[in-house]
Amino acid sequence: MSASLFPDLGSLYTVDRAGTRYALDDDRWRGADGSPLLVGPVPAPTPDTIDPAERSLWRYGAAIPVDPAFRTSLGEGCTPMVPLEWNGARVHAKLEWFNPTSSFKDRGVAVMVSHLRSRGARRVLEDSSGNGGSSVAAYAAAAGLDAKILVPAATSEAKVLMVKAFGAEIELVGGTRDEVSAEAIRQSAEIPYASHAWHPMFLEGTKTIAYEMWESLGFTAPDNVVVVAGGGSNVLGCDVAFTELLAAGLIEKRPRLFLGQPEHFAPIADTVNGLDPLEALAARTEARGADGLPARTPSMAEGSSIASPVRLPETVEAVHRSGGGAVAVSEEEIASATRDLVRRGLYAEPTSAVGAAALTRFQEAGVITPEQTTVLILTGTGLKSAERMAALY
Template identity: 40%
Template sequence: MTDYQCAMCEVRSPVETLTWCCPQCRGPWDLDFAAGPVPRNSLSGRTNSLWRYEEALPLAAADASRGPQAVSLGEGRTPLVPLTETVTAKLDFLMPTLSFKDRGAVMLAELARHLKPRRVIADSSGNAGTSIAAYCARAGLDCTVYVPATTSQKKVEQISAHGARLDIVPGGREEAALAARAAADEDGVFYASHVYNPYFLHGTKTYVYEIWEDLGGRLPETLVVPAGNGTLLLGASLAIEELHSHGLIAERPALIAVQASAVAPLAFAFRAGADDILAPAATTPTLAEGIAIPNPPRARQILTAVRATGGTILTVTEDQIRAAQLDLAGRGLFVEPTGVACWAAIGAHGLDDRTTVVPLCGAGAKTGLALRE
């Protein structure tokens, strides 16, 4: 196995130690891993899940030490559906647990299966916790998920149904994260963090590999992605750099991140030209609960990734989110409010002048309809 490494401090740690963050700065880990080129013309006969891109993944799909097949629920390979002449939606809400978080959760569960911890813990506003719970169930791993008291009841029920223990934390998303991080310091605990553990990002990058495969070895001019903790955006950035470095794409698409205007520390920092967020955002209520992150630990990386592609960070209002959800539902696609943020940005900011792909990240059944006030 490879090592974790801290981009800020250059500290390294073997993955097997279960150290969940840099011991010096308490920042998130990166991974010392070099992806190989994925042979697009050889993919047709491979497994119909994200494990088909095995050359690009830090865990192999087949390994004698873990059995003939990695943990899987058939995640990935979600369809592309045109919304306009230039804008296409990728239906990532058609995942096993109804959100894109399955892309990263399967990697963390497979890693935990290899490491054999005493227990697995995670924190989430709902979707990541659901994914971790489901994949831990698939892998036969003991799991506890910390969620804020404001989490959608439907997501709480789904986490419980997968057999995970729930720890409902008073307060918001940040309080749940702090509680999980305290538990993560215990011996024998694997922190399946979709924020701190880089294996999650190497799972979410398959979102872009699938677009590249399905568009015949190319990418659109723009990729619009939601940004709270930035796990999809940073995975997309990894894939773009890997594909470009191997000569599999000629041009890098622009990465455009979208935040809810109610909680938008990344957008504020981007507009100010800052390298990091200037201050944690106020925890203002928003329909887009999945991206309402006041103080994202990977903020520096997110801002760097967006700027490196000539992209930008935009915001959408609550009314724009409501309107976008109803608009998509009228097109036959019922998506949760967080998952429609990118489609809201297309209309609000006129992003339909170039070929673009937007993710529809979570199913509407998870939260219901965002009714007008």
Template identity: 50%
Template sequence: MQDPAYLDPRSGRTWPLSEPRWRGPEGQPLLLTDLPGLTRPGIEAGTRGLWRYAAALPFRPAAPITLGEGATPLLRRDWGQGALRGTAHFKCEWLMPSGSFKDRGATVMLSLLREQGIRHVLEDSSGNGGAAIATYAAAGGMRARILVPASTSPAKTVQSRALGAAIELIPGSRQDCADAALAQGNDPAGNDPASGVFYASHNWHPFFLQGTKTLAYELWEDLGFRAPDNVIVPCGAGSNVLGCGIGFGELLRAGQIDRLPRLFAAQPAQCGPIARAFLGLPPAPPGPTIAEGTAIAQPIRLPEILDTLRRSGGGAVLLEEAEIAAATRDLAAQGLYVEPTSAQAAAALSRLREEGAIGREEVTVVVLTGAGLKATQRHAELAGVAL
């Protein structure tokens, strides 16, 4: 197999990893060329967390930036009502240093970029992505600047500020914020790292997906070195869908599993462009949703996400606000205090069982991505409590 390289999946063009870049020269999002995958002897048994799968990465950093992320619990619980009640496996990805699954991508992306000489990174996010980048930049002695919409509640940025990130308020919408980050980021073809800030976006950089793919490896190990039947994830920009597609694809290529699990993307009906496209529905303008962490109106890797879902034999679910709220409360009643964004995956399981797409006896993993502490106001509203 050839050396890993940046890949434009839409044209097949490649570029060497030796020159840091976050997109193609025409502005297209990139992935990496296929990697061989990891076999059981390649796991670093003495390492706890996701860095035990370091041999599956495109290159190994001399000193990873790590805070013990990964190794999140996989809890077996009953889920559902009446005849639809059955066992599910809940992957508690919110039990990470910054409180969300995005630590998987941040630890790998920033470790690999620092190895390439990057010391100052730019990100645009008012939520979990910005918190994760701020966390690992601080841990790695790197500088971080986070662009957020000017309308963002200060409560959403206090975590990043406390970690030392510079917060820049951008007038306008979330898209205006993303556009400002694109304008401030370095040349897509890569600059001398000493010349300025590098756009290390969790939505754009393919190294981030090399971190999220470790979820697949961890589930494989959690389940006794076999693949689950189904994996359901909340989906905004699609990094968990793509990461699972990459990771399970590597395991299949390496002969460690005999089939891919079916991947299902859960999105709010108020803002679900990926699910709408998968289901053949026309685009619709976005509206407000309690699942705000997945309210991304223009996901940049839409074709790749749809292809990943289809190749797995999975699908997508559009969820009403009442379904998301009910799942949030029902999870909390079992001691699983997550943000409504995460609860979409559990709501999707209920819907998929009701429709007969997933059987009660199948091994189904529900990925819970963010802590309820990040959505205190939403939980207060659901409970009818004034803050």
């Protein structure tokens, strides 16, 4: 593949919410205003720039702003999209546990670690409820980098074991998922921050899931994409990719983006629906914390249990721009959807099943209909949530 098919890195930039631009080689993970960064417009891949010999997300290297000399790959991407009968309709299930560490996070981490490596990083820091940490640990090992991973003390043992096995230093942090993030930000003053929530290059990897849908569907866009949201990176990755493809005239319409969240951790869904997240939570629970505020009940969908997503306004805007929607689902709905997926041979973790529960709700409401082309993204495997899966049987 000719080097001319790769993006002109010198012309690209990142931008914060205030509109301030930074060079792509500026070693920052957030803007001067404290907001998260996005990479400025990157030309979309075209059918003739896809590298057919590359069986990984790097087949779309023409639209990934990383110097090819520093690519770190474990074969991430190119995950299967299989037919699935769901509530009487045929949908496409995108099985992201076929990624190297069994989670969609490998897409973003592969690109992010490759970028950090190109910037001379020798050590990286990540905070995660499990899947992100496993992925950063794996790709750091592949790239020859040291890694330190901060995880909530309640993270499932299987995910902690995976991080340790890859040789990363692990620190268990008490408190909420957001408190873990706060500790990571404090430590990022000393270690390059490879944050799947903050780093703009992470989204440049997650966007490849949408390229794959487009290619698998004969270079057309689906009508709907449904997914669980914690921090919203899959929603934003799809928004970035479909925006690129639409601008290039490679698709005729923007797919509608739909998301589900656990009802006690639904700030994106509530905001999409015009609700104040704290008031909505108060309406769902009578429990109160020592501060008098509504208390959140832990969800079996641990990977999406994020009370304060870094990119909340951007994710809400992406859903609105697409004409999609969002719902908060109960633990009973998550458990039911998990069991229903397993009965179909898909051993998805409860976090993944939040998207399936959301799909059911949108089907029942007549918003998603059988004649439409719908892709359900299943983000991770139940093998990494053994304790939570066991509780369902």
